Amino acid sequence: MRRKINRQMSIFELMHTSAIAKELRRISQTLDHTPDILDAVHRDLLQGRREDTGRCGLTADQVLRCAVLKQYRELTYEELAFYLEDSVAFRSFARLEMGVYPRKSILQDSIKSLTESTWEALHHLILGYAAGTRIETGKKVRIDSTAIETNIHHPTDSSLLWDGIRIMTRWMVEGHQLRPRPDYPFSDHRRVAKKRALTILNARKQETRVAAYRDLVEVARKVCGYAREAIPVLGAYQGDSFQDGCTAHLLAQQLERALRILEKVIDQTKRRVFRDEKVPASEKIISFFESHSDIIVKSRRETEYGHKVFFTGGASNLILDCVIARGNPADSDQYIDMLERHQQRFGTMPRQASADGGFASKDNLSFAKEHQVKDAVFSKRRGLGVLDMAKSHWVYKRLKHFRAGIEANISALKRRFGLTRCTWSGWRGFRRYVWSNVVS
Known part of the structure; x- marks a missing residue:
């Protein structure tokens, strides 16, 4: 059962007298004057589930305060979990009861569930x-x-081609690890692709760079061909277990998205490197991951x-x-x-x-x-x-x-x-x- 707030505070809730603790006390007072936001936080945490079933978990108030702590001190989730266990001031601000020590995975799942509209409303x-x-x-x-x-890293045509080849090959390798093995052919060209990408990075002559680009584009085309054959096979895959079937369908969706991006990267590489065209910023691909x-x-x-x-x-x-x-x-x-x-x-x-x-x-x-x-x-x-x-x-x-x-x-x-x-x-x-x- 997920609650919005603890009804009664512990008598052991103390705040230190350091400058950081005083800041936390003022922030806590400000949050106490905005209790309406807990309704939105509570809805985000439930994500459409019933609130009267399951384990209690962190309250909406605790999740919000942990999120503020993380951003206020610029902590990783692992560091946040440590300080919530080690620091009396942090625990008092987050209003955690004795014996409650949230792990970093719990903190991440809870904090990431807060939507941008909730933060804007707060x-x-x-x-x-x-x-x-x-x-x-x-x-x-x-x-x-x-x-x-x-x-993201600084985008270049060669690094984008290498990213596409690398991640699509990795996903097709994962697909072949399912049992029974899906029936689609592919070859691992990651080694030669990495060599060509490094050649482009370190080349001093334009002719050497363009030749390496042609080889890298050809490898990318082959990987696109493998992906086109693998996508329908993985999309129709059943497998021996429900989990394998879900994994295959997810791989098919990821490959389909990456295939569209890699085809655009190949096109922009041809235009920029081989034809010496200027590609408008609105048409450029700069990342596979943060598109x-x-x-x-x-x-x-x-x-x-x-x-x-x-x-x-x-x-x-x-x-x-x-x-x-x-x-x-x-x-x-x-x-x-x-x-x-x-x-x-x-x-x-x-x-x-x-x-x-x-x-x-x-x-x-x-x-x-x-x-x-x-x-x-x-x-x-x-x-x-x-x-x-x-x-x-x-x-x-x-x-x-x-x-x-x-x-x-x-x-x-x-x-x-x-x-x-x-x-x-x-x-x-x-x-x-x-x-x-x-x-x-």
């Missing part, structure tokens, strides 16, 4: 608490964007692979809003949406808004002024007059300096909370990771 409730206690009014905001990487990743290109900076994230900060240094965009949209295209989202959250437009120079445009300034934003300042004017943005040069300078504070907030999120690179898999995992870090 963030909204925390902002409501901040507004109620006058910590944040939302009248003065600063807007900026950053790129957060997904957990949702976007190519983020900023002027005079290195290309990044992940997603562009837009943040709205307040005078209290709280992150008031977060938008995770698909593709590589221009900053100026998101300015109006950020202001409208702020109006939905706080019921009114901000009195003053300061944004990075990339958000500057005449249309954005006109929209802000028409919607009662008295001072809409951009760090770079880009043809806009100072007095058109703010009521005086002094106000413009103050708001321009105020905007720089969100750079520190984003830096803290990346350095302290691990937002430089998302380590959770999938598009939904990326959204959960970002929102959980913002909340924490």
Whole structure:
């Protein structure tokens, strides 16, 4: 039976007097003022199952607090399990009873079940608490964007071809380990594929590199042919046990998805390497594992692979809003949406808004002024007059300096909370990771 919260706390629940323990105590008080979120956490944990059957497990309150602890201290699941067993302060914050020591697998399953909408709802409730206690009014905001990487290596055509050959061959080897063995032919070309990939990496002459690419593409074609024959066989496989049948069907689905990606990689390699064409970013494949990743290109900076994230900060240094965009949209295209989202959250437009120079445009300034934003300042004017943005040069300078504070907030999120690179898999995992870090 899964419960939302323990009805009675233990008399042994103590918090230390260190700085970290004091922070945890304040975070605990804030969570206690947002009890409505436990309904959403409880639904995520049940995942459609009945709540009055099965083992109790961790309560919704405990799971939420463990998730906050993990992101707040940037811990792995193994480290979190250790600290929950070893630290009195952590156990008191998580409200674990004596004798309850959750393993890392339990913690992972429970925390990963929390959806991105639940994290966003918790963030909204925390902002409501901040507004109620006058910590944040939302009248003065600063807007900026950053790129957060997904957990992939730097993509090259040769590494993508090698990834496809490697994982598809591995899955076909696993299929032949089923009993009775599925009847599909294939050969293991991983050794020669790895040699050709290393040759491409270390080649000094273009002719050597292109020749190695031709060999690698030919191997990839052979692997695609093997996969086309294996997919229908594995899809129709019955096996001696139900588990073998499920394994075969899963392998068929994985091979089918990887086959589509590898065929696109072969096509883009031909266009880029053999025909010297420029493939548009929207058509490029950059990962077999995190296929949702976007190519983020900023002027005079290195290309990044992940997603562009837009943040709205307040005078209290709280992150008031977060938008995770698909593709590589221009900053100026998101300015109006950020202001409208702020109006939905706080019921009114901000009195003053300061944004990075990339958000500057005449249309954005006109929209802000028409919607009662008295001072809409951009760090770079880009043809806009100072007095058109703010009521005086002094106000413009103050708001321009105020905007720089969100750079520190984003830096803290990346350095302290691990937002430089998302380590959770999938598009939904990326959204959960970002929102959980913002909340924490």
